[in-house]
Amino acid sequence: DTGVSQDPRHKITKRGQNVTFRCDPISEHNRLYWYRQTLGQGPEFLTYFQNEAQLEKSRLLSDRFSAERPKGSFSTLEIQRTEQGDSAMYLCASSASGRYNSPLHFGNGTRLTVT
């Protein structure tokens, strides 16, 4: 279990620029989740994949956000035309599917700062 890895750890960008984050889940996990966390709050669900299929998106995920998991392995989260309100920690998690909801395994996150 090499854990969930996210890249980059930190990203500073100017308002209006596009950014892309990458997540590599635990290899045997077929579910992958993106969450967003702001200071003083818990993680908020954005979207999740089962294999390569994106099965659910939160209403928090505006049309400026897009996520992909092209081969059911790594995933990318892109934010277009960033706004200052997008500044947050973006967390990726993975889990194994099964009868019961398996716990989430989180990465260290990507901290986005929009100036």
Add this chain to the structure above:
Amino acid sequence: AQSVSQHNHHVILSEAASLELGCNYSYGGTVNLFWYVQYPGQHLQLLLKYFSGDPLVKGIKGFEAEFIKSKFSFNLRKPSVQWSDTAEYFCAVNALPSNAGKSTFGDGTTLTVKP
């Protein structure tokens, strides 16, 4: 939609004191319940989970939690805290029958243990 409430935002204890962190959720159906912990500089990791059966569940590092269905609560306890328990603690709920593993998190409780 379900929600999770953690009553204490910041708890400060001396070593060897007993700990209880409150967690209440709002959802009338069957739930899976989790406590996650985030130590300084580390990623979120699972502390313990409840799926079914004995409502008193034990986790790592001497933590336990009790599911009280009638109170919609899942409080975290530890009889004697250590300085190394300083961390942020998050309660999370998965609403069933959804098997997506999508968790709703509380806003977290920061625990500071004084040596």
